[in-house]
Amino acid sequence: MSVREVIEAAARQLNRPEMVSKLLGPEAQPRRGTIILVRGRNILHGKGLDEIVHPGDEVCLFPPAGGG
Amino acid sequence: MPVPPRRGRITPEQYYSRHSPLLGEECLQRLGRSALAVVGLGGLGCAASTSLVRIGVGKLFVIDSDRVEPSNLNRQFLYTPEDIGRSKVEAACEHLRAMNPLVEVVPWQGRVGEQGFSLPPGIEGVVDCLDNFRSRYALEELVRQAGVFMVHGGVMGQFGQLTTIIPGRTPSLRQLFPSMEEVIHRHVLPQAATIVGTLQAWEAVRQLCGLEGALHGKILSVDLLNNEMRTISLG
Numbered sequence: 001m002s003v004r005e006v007i008e009a010a011a012r013q014l015n016r017p018e019m020v021s022k023l024l025g026p027e028a029q030p031r032r033g034t035i036i037l038v039r040g041r042n043i044l045h046g047k048g049l050d051e052i053v054h055p056g057d058e059v060c061l062f063p064p065a066g067g068g
Numbered sequence: 069m070p071v072p073p074r075r076g077r078i079t080p081e082q083y084y085s086r087h088s089p090l091l092g093e094e095c096l097q098r099l100g101r102s103a104l105a106v107v108g109l110g111g112l113g114c115a116a117s118t119s120l121v122r123i124g125v126g127k128l129f130v131i132d133s134d135r136v137e138p139s140n141l142n143r144q145f146l147y148t149p150e151d152i153g154r155s156k157v158e159a160a161c162e163h164l165r166a167m168n169p170l171v172e173v174v175p176w177q178g179r180v181g182e183q184g185f186s187l188p189p190g191i192e193g194v195v196d197c198l199d200n201f202r203s204r205y206a207l208e209e210l211v212r213q214a215g216v217f218m219v220h221g222g223v224m225g226q227f228g229q230l231t232t233i234i235p236g237r238t239p240s241l242r243q244l245f246p247s248m249e250e251v252i253h254r255h256v257l258p259q260a261a262t263i264v265g266t267l268q269a270w271e272a273v274r275q276l277c278g279l280e281g282a283l284h285g286k287i288l289s290v291d292l293l294n295n296e297m298r299t300i301s302l303g
Contacts, residue, residue: 067261
């Protein structure tokens with residue numbers, strides 16, 4: 001299962017379809033301003049939204065808080 | 069009945085008596101010999117510098133190039149309306165020195181990333197309280213060159229995060245948060261800045277004293293919308 005598929009499945013389960021367009025870009029990357037870590041690594045350094053998620057992997061989504 | 073201390077004549081034993089048993093004498097002595105820099109004197113920097121001064125670091129450099137503005141006052145609690153227009157470094161130094169005369173508070177004017185800017189000499193660590201990632205990337209490069217630790221903190225709305233960067237040992241900010249130069253966050257819940265800045269100060273104490281639980285290779289995510297704090301291990 002890819003990160004994109006995990007997020008799409010979560011949006012369905014949570015009944016929050018807007019999650020998909022807010023988080024996922026049209027290409028294989030998340031939208032700017034969204035940080036997605038799989039196994040503690042930013043997916044931008046791997047296959048982006050096509051990164052494969054294995055059973056037991058932790059997928060973390062959070063806003064990169066840049067203010068001070 | 070104990071005699072209250074006279075104004076302005078406070079000993080370290082008196083000032084630190086409520087937390088010294090928790091940290092231990094060795095850690096307290098270690099803090100007293102330490103030198104740190106707080107970079108950025110906004111919401112995070114006011115909280116971090118206040119907390120570091122009150123816990124008893126030896127020397128604290130405070131770095132910023134801005135002046136106090138009315139929109140700062142909701143969260144930047146070192147300043148009052150009387151400080152509007154003053155240099156943040158100057159105002160912060162005045163208030164921090166008054167808070168704890170046992171700590172040497174040193175002003176360091178300048179903007180990270182500008183030509184000629186350098187970190188103060190002799191510091192062991194930096195507390196990143198900047199307000200944008202472009203400057204943070206520049207700070208991280210200076211930290212790498214100096215070989216010191218950096219406690220990163222950031223806030224946005226009701227959220228925040230912190231982590232400790234140790235050059236060569238932990239993932240860098242650029243690895244964690246790549247391509248964030250253009251992302252600017254203007255709206256910040258005052259409590260989010262105060263909480264994250266205070267946690268940054270505590271994290272810096274952990275680094276200096278070698279306490280367990282430091283955020284090496286971990287991010288602490290703070291979510292005040294749902295009242296949650298979560299530690300994420302980094303790969």
